[in-house]
Amino acid sequence: MQLVGYDPARPPTDQPARPATLHVADDGHVRRVELTPGTELAYTLHDRHCAGHHDDTDHHACPNDDAPYCPQHTSTWACARCTGNCNLPLDTCTEEHAIYLAAFAPDTFKVGVTRSWRLQTRLQEQGADRAAHINTVPDGRIARQLEAEIAETLTDRVRTPTKVRSLATTVDDDAWNALLDEHQPLERHTYDYGLDVDTQPVAETLATGIVHGVKGRLLVLERNDTTYVTDLRDLVGHDVTPEPASRDVQSSLASF
Secondary structure (H helix, E strand, O other): OEEEEEEOOEOOOOOOOEOOEEEEEEOOEEEEEEOOOOOEEEEEEEEEOOOOEEOOOEEEOOOOOOOOOOHHHOOOOOOOOOOOOOOOOOHHHHOOEEEEEEEEOOOEEEEEEEEHHHHHHHHHHHOOOEEEEEEEEOOHHHHHHHHHHHOOOOEOOOOHHHHHHOOOOOOOHHHHHHHHHOOOOOEEEEOOOOOOOOOOOEEOOOEEEEEEEEEOOEEEEEEOOEEEEEEHHHHOOEEEEOOOOOOOOOOOHHHO
16 A cells, blocks of 8 residues: 545635545555544555556556655646746636735745635645735736745745644734735635644654644644644655554653
8 A cells, every 4th residue: 555645625615625635545546535633544654655646546656766756757837936937838827817925823924826716725725824815817927927026025935844833823913914014905814724733743754643634735643642743745655554653753741
């Protein structure tokens, strides 16, 4: 068995709602394990290698060492570092785009763009705590140009460790509102992922425990009276056996 992918939760506003899922391949077939609160995961992680390719039902394994994907199974998103100096290379580039600001507790703020119909999904895929839709434009090129202007003073990406540190804190309202005063938002949003954590979870790569919830791609689990946070991407590529992990992991003080 191998962990070969994941899907963040999808809100009902953009498309039919969908809980976060972990993709488990077994003998060429893929099943999706829903990561709803209360779900018990029991997988022991082993060696990690390329997750290969899979669709809704079938998995094509790859023995290459690179993880989570080898160059053969890695796709490059044309818009990843685009600043609007393009010729609209993708069909999706011509769709209406939204420009947004996102807040990650306590005071990390970023600018981003997405197709308008995916706005809510995109923000919750990233695990934003707050968001503001600040502009709507006809296509992706204009959106990237405006994003690049704002990114001269505001970051356009937030690293996973920053998001991990945000789990047990709240947004600095004064700093967030001061930023919004500069941009006159069209609409504002606040997100609650239902994690219910009072102290900072311990960062570990594991797939054993009771699911508290998922924030973006951060999976929060409880095991032996300690709350852990795992980046779902760090699980992809691991061979697994369907049994609880037995290795020792760091525990919080509350577990003693």
